Amino acid sequence: MCIASKGAVMLPLSAQDVCFGASADGCGGGDIDTPWEYIKSRGSVTGGQYKGTGPFGAGLCSDYSLPHCHHHGPQGKDPYPAEGAPGCASQSSPQAPKSCDSDAKASHKDFASDKYSFHGETISASGEKGIQQAIMSGGPVETAFTVYSDFENYAGGIYHHVAGSVAGGHAVKMVGWGVENGTKYWKVANSWNPYWAEKGYFRIRRGNNEGGIEDMVVASSPSAKWSLKSQAEAQIVV
Incomplete structure (x- = not known):
């Protein structure tokens, strides 16, 4: 808004x-x-x-x-x-x-x-390039992804699923992206309080649809x- x-x-x-x-x-x-x-x-x-x-x-x-x-x-x-x-x-x-x-x-x-x-209108986008364009055009977007048990132990860094069972689905706000030491990531705002992980945010691998996070994002039209x-x-x- x-x-x-x-x-x-x-x-x-x-x-x-x-x-x-x-x-x-x-x-x-x-x-x-x-x-x-x-x-x-x-x-x-x-x-x-x-x-x-x-x-x-x-x-x-x-x-x-x-x-x-x-x-x-x-x-x-x-x-x-x-x-x-x-x-x-x-x-x-x-x-x-x-x-x-x-x-x-x-x-x-x-x-x-x-x-x-x-x-x-509301808009939707999927895939790395489509989501980047949506964020560039109108700002943060809403998405959802599959949470595995190893994400529940996340404390920082760039997350990718390694082990553990499905814990459920979770909706979050994707705010941007970056690269660290050659690894591409999305920066995402979580709702688990501002002290969780990276001051309430987490980073997750970008470009490989980690946990289905690139399946679809939604936002209001720019x-x-x-x-x-x-x-x-x-x-x-x-």
């Missing part, structure tokens, strides 16, 4: 709204198309991380309601409790929000008027226009 609006809209969309509003499965998983359809058709309110933590702080409409936890791999300097430990108990998916948090600032207090959406949903609807009516 920030890139598409050329910096005019620098706000995060609510993971609470999108994750639990776009799909009834919630924490049970979903696919990478549904969130974009939800944002386009119904819009998403703004929201930050648990209790206003994270770079955008507090005061947005609907922050994520589940606490930070340590997910997989070495604990390292991660200050958050491991899954199942005190402070990170197993929980069911929360309901999608229908109103803003009690501590939301005045500019983000009204749920209906805080919804952001886009007018335009020509899509982002704005408050109410403003977009008013323009359409006019």
Whole structure:
């Protein structure tokens, strides 16, 4: 949204709204198309991380309601409790929000008027060159890949599957690419907290469709226009 609006809209969309509003499965998983359809058709309110933590702080409409936890791999300097430990108990998916948090600032207090959406198409791309072009044209893209048990022990470097069984599928945000010591990689933002692995990111081999990560990526079109949903609807009516 920030890139598409050329910096005019620098706000995060609510993971609470999108994750639990776009799909009834919630924490049970979903696919990478549904969130974009939800944002386009119904819009998403703004929201930050648990209790206003994270770079955008507090005061947005609907922050994520589940606490930070340590997910997989070495604990390292991660200050958050491991899954199942005190402070990170197993929980069911929360309901999608229908109103803003009690501590939301005045500019983000009204749920209906805080919804952001886009007018335009979603795009998909696959393969190394196609994904590079998509990122160059419009910024980060969403993808999914197969997680093997050896990825759960990843702590840094360029990952490639060596051993272990399938643990499940996982959706992530691909933000760029590079080369280190002759090995090509994708740089990917994970959702397992900012202390995990490489400050919340990981690198994975590029060009060999590691874990199916190059099968398909999804994003809004570079020509899509982002704005408050109410403003977009008013323009359409006019």
